[in-house]
Amino acid sequence: MTGRILVVDDMEPNIRVLSAKLEAEYYEVLTANSGATAIMMAREQRPDLILLDVMMPQMDGFETCRRLKADPITQHIPVVMVTALDQQTDRVDGLQAGADDFLSKPIDDIALFARVRSLLRLNSVMDELRSHLNNGQGTDATNKLMALSKQTGGKVLVVEESERFGNRIAEKLGKSFSCQITTDPKVASTIAATGFDLILINLATDLFDGLRLCARLRADEATRQLPILCMVDAQAKDRSVRALDLGANDILERPVDRHELRARCQTLLQRRVYAAQLRENIDLSLEMAFSDQLTGLFNRRHLDIKLEELQVRFNDNKEPSVVLIADIDHFKQVNDTWGHVAGDMVLQQLADIMCESFRAIDIICRYGGEEFVVLMPDASLDSAKSAAERFRQVIAATSFDIGQAKEPIRISVSGGLAALQAEQSAKQILSRADAALYHAKKNGRNQMIAAISSKKDTKLTG
């Protein structure tokens, strides 16, 4: 895992030393000698990570960080602040300015590379997801998500060596966090996926192996995305490195300072909320791509894909499936007489009835204006016709609400059914069902007709 790192420091020798270290590890290095230059370069070059000195003339590191995190173009880039002294107040200020992590001078190489690896890795998946959403919806969408991700507090699982130590952590976290304490890592890995927002693990104990717990949480799909904050002794650098490499999101040195604890938890929670919203947004958008806006049923795109899949299954395993095309009789009159709003209400209620009338495995699509298609996998023509007939009867017996101060109306549906046949394209199957529908309409409407298939032509049964 490599990447482009922007090193920001007002002292030329510091830049040289840090650049040399990073380049020796095959990172690409960009440099800036002031906050203003850093902001400009971050916007133009989009580095994967920024190492930012705190003490700089004019604009200091805190202010630079605040500005980077307020700019939609640069807000996603992880920022590691480099502090001259190991000051806890600096760390809290930095976290509040939006920094993702800290290193103190003189920089310990092993700590540096562990942080860099961890942040680059965590960011790469987010980057990929963001880029897809941006392609579909424009960058404003993801920026809005970022702004919405400001959450305070959450549910924390504390894994400590004793109840008493756990309570002390809970007390330090304060009231906006609700804590559950356990001293057993097995219990922790069992309950971690039950609604916690964050897990806090003490690595500085011999009573259990906290690193093993980190690994288990990351290996288990249900907890792979759950933020992990590890508490270590300041001198146990190798444990911190190991924890970060195993996928821990952040490290906190003991003795635990309450302000730093809260700030780090807050940062992790916000990142979690952002990541969850990003994923949800993508899932929702992908779902929308295959659904009809008005009724929530599947749309034609989804129908095309699924019908083709059924045809393949039929050709491979002779698994029988049936297609129904249903159409509301005289629907134009509904729109013309009561208006489009009333018409839309009818379509929505009809869609709800369809979902109740057919099986869960049936694929119900809005095909066009008042036309619907139901794909019935693994169904005989007879059983499909019975289902269609029941649906027709429910519709004929239903009063459709068309808005306040208007009498409910009655409608009817006609339908045509066709079973899948060998060597027929999706288009041909739909035409056969459509021909049957045409006969149902011609025959007086409010009826379901099935196309009986033969090798040469298609007959109909009323």
Place this chain on the structure above:
Amino acid sequence: MTGRILVVDDMEPNIRVLSAKLEAEYYEVLTANSGATAIMMAREQRPDLILLDVMMPQMDGFETCRRLKADPITQHIPVVMVTALDQQTDRVDGLQAGADDFLSKPIDDIALFARVRSLLRLNSVMDELRSHLNNGQGTDATNKLMALSKQTGGKVLVVEESERFGNRIAEKLGKSFSCQITTDPKVASTIAATGFDLILINLATDLFDGLRLCARLRADEATRQLPILCMVDAQAKDRSVRALDLGANDILERPVDRHELRARCQTLLQRRVYAAQLRENIDLSLEMAFSDQLTGLFNRRHLDIKLEELQVRFNDNKEPSVVLIADIDHFKQVNDTWGHVAGDMVLQQLADIMCESFRAIDIICRYGGEEFVVLMPDASLDSAKSAAERFRQVIAATSFDIGQAKEPIRISVSGGLAALQAEQSAKQILSRADAALYHAKKNGRNQMIAAISSKKDTKLTG
């Protein structure tokens, strides 16, 4: 980076040794003592990686691998084959059975962990993308992609220490690959993004630093996804490990065997095609979620998002924007007289004219049946009205094709415009434009009317 690894071997002591090594590095280990058990466990437990012994009674490693790679449920799991002897023929057979990589017994720990880390990392992004697409579209969609990804040959960039060595590699690759050779890593990193499917780098030379080139290609966004295959000397294990950690996709030991070279290149290319199609499918689906199927214009969902963004920009910076609602006059007559197909053709041609009539930054949406909305960012009401008026004139002067053997028809459009105002919701702005459209219709159609805004009410100008 950790994960769940399935170790498959018929010899209990081998399983014990390998499990102990992996567990010491904090991997979660599952075990199976036969091919059949391995297949069952892979289906049920979905490990992140499989270490598969070649020599097993009954079903050997090749057959087990073939079956794992033929099953939609397990085909995505990387398989590393463990061969008793370092046989090149075994490696080629394994690659053809779908194996992702090889290790020879006795297993070298450093090589083992480098392979495992590399495969787990490469797979994690794919897993995430796949899961989103599955959520939206069902697993069959991604399986189909996998089946489509069988590509043969491609364009390869060979980075060698001499033209002669490069030509030898090209000759070994054979005719299905077209090769370009360079001896300069700077040239390589400059041209890598210009259409190559794969890059082959010699790491066993002192003439240039091949690892640096790997790092540069991975750090650069344009080449981040490009497969890299590194050639190393068998004894230079540390270079292999370093290359894999920097993001090289695969390692090939020198002297280069032509069969192994081709098999590895083929595997990398197929993975590349699959990944590209997965990404494209997600992008396309996300795009579809915000576009109208018939016209390709944006849909209402996109309009809602963008209008809200413009309102925020107006409130923040007083950046003026205008909304136009346009509607085809008497469109119902078109559908009733010439049918829906003709109506759809008119809508499509009108959409094309809209895209030519308005600016590139304008957001053109199909709002409903024959109703369209144009968002004009950073526009005054006067300039927006001129643009709308020009559009109206083009429409009035255009002959619309409605299909073969039919005379082209003429239509007209009416429109209402409204400028964004402080403290108005998107809904209120659309109502104001809609009210103006209503007046345009009442006033005789084929005209554009703007709502003049005042604090108290809205006046109109014809």
